[in-house]
Amino acid sequence: MRKIFFKTVSLISNWRVLGLSAIAIAAVLAVSSCRLFEDKPITVAAHVWLGYEPMFLARSEGWLDTQQVSLLETGTATESIQALMDNKADAAALTLDETLKARAMGLPLTVVMVFNTSVGADMLVADKSIKTLSELKGKRLAYEASSLAEVMLVNVLLEANLSKQDVNLVKVGVDEHVAAWRRKQVDAFITYEPVATQLLSSDMHKLFDSRQIPNTIVDVLVVREDAMDAAHSKAIRHLISAHFRALSHLKHNPQDAAYRMSEHLKIDEQKVLGAYKGLLLPDADNNYLMLTDETPPLLVSARKLSALMLQHRLIDHSDNLSSLIDAGYLPKNFRDTE
Numbered sequence: 317m318r319k320i321f322f323k324t325v326s327l328i329s330n331w332r333v334l335g336l337s338a339i340a341i342a343a344v345l346a347v348s349s350c351r352l353f354e355d356k357p358i359t360v361a362a363h364v365w366l367g368y369e370p371m372f373l374a375r376s377e378g379w380l381d382t383q384q385v386s387l388l389e390t391g392t393a394t395e396s397i398q399a400l401m402d403n404k405a406d407a408a409a410l411t412l413d414e415t416l417k418a419r420a421m422g423l424p425l426t427v428v429m430v431f432n433t434s435v436g437a438d439m440l441v442a443d444k445s446i447k448t449l450s451e452l453k454g455k456r457l458a459y460e461a462s463s464l465a466e467v468m469l470v471n472v473l474l475e476a477n478l479s480k481q482d483v484n485l486v487k488v489g490v491d492e493h494v495a496a497w498r499r500k501q502v503d504a505f506i507t508y509e510p511v512a513t514q515l516l517s518s519d520m521h522k523l524f525d526s527r528q529i530p531n532t533i534v535d536v537l538v539v540r541e542d543a544m545d546a547a548h549s550k551a552i553r554h555l556i557s558a559h560f561r562a563l564s565h566l567k568h569n570p571q572d573a574a575y576r577m578s579e580h581l582k583i584d585e586q587k588v589l590g591a592y593k594g595l596l597l598p599d600a601d602n603n604y605l606m607l608t609d610e611t612p613p614l615l616v617s618a619r620k621l622s623a624l625m626l627q628h629r630l631i632d633h634s635d636n637l638s639s640l641i642d643a644g645y646l647p648k649n650f651r652d653t654e
Contacts, residue, residue: 361396362409367432370562424541434533437594439525442504449476
């Protein structure tokens with residue numbers, strides 16, 4: 317009887333231990349599951365550019381919750397891509413060609429929003445003694461080490477009927493363009509706003525701009541594939557909505573917006589709105605038009621651009637462009653109000 321009693325006690329104890337273990341495991345799994353689906357913040361890499369500025373305006377005005385979205389300011393698009401590759405950023409503001417180049421490098425990126433289409437804000441500016449594009453022959457032409465600059469260069473040289481061997485190419489970061497001009501190290505620049513306005517104010521003039529290559533230069537918000545999940549969804553949607561709120565402020569209160577953005581853009585507030593004339597800034601409705609439909613217009617542009625980049629060896633293999641676009645993060649019921 318005594319043996320039976322102790323065996324019974326032992327069995328009950330074992331069941332209690334097993335029961336407690338099961339409860340503990342269930343608790344751990346529940347906590348892990350909650351952590352898996354809890355909202356996570358995102359970091360967005362972006363350099364100074366007119367189309368991206370509404371994001372920064374949203375941050376400065378408190379419309380962007382910095383607990384959800386952190387803006388990582390970089391000097392160039394190349395630095396933004398590096399931040400993505402180094403896992404220092406979950407998303408970035410890039411041109412479409414930069415996105416295609418990053419994808420060709422093995423970085424899976426998806427476009428979730430269009431910031432702008434360039435209709436003159438990207439340009440080639442030159443010393444006023446250079447009257448035509450053909451006169452660039454033998455001159456020092458500066459451009460930054462980015463696919464955007466390469467795409468512009470290809471189109472400039474085609475228009476000028478010149479080859480790369482006809483000009484003295486100098487790689488200079490866009491953040492160093494003004495200093496390089498002041499030191500008279502270069503005769504012409506492939507550049508963009510807001511730097512272009514600074515150069516045009518310093519005895520240079522424009523010979524070529526993005527109006528001559530329509531629908532080629534498009535700036536987009538891209539997200540890394542591993543951040544395209546439920547945990548980051550709220551932060552991505554918040555960022556996009558904050559951008560559209562700031563864009564609405566720029567539309568309805570342009571003078572106030574120009575005043576608030578001028579310091580960050582490093583442009584005199586009187587010239588800010590003039591610089592924006594070279595951009596189309598699509599609101600939420602127009603983003604839907606660009607990113608949806610059976611064949612989204614942005615996808616058509618991406619296919620043409622990809623073919624051009626492949627032809628001129630700016631990328632080393634073709635991209636089937638699957639998973640390039642996801643319009644699911646755009647606001648469903650956005651109204652153009654403050």
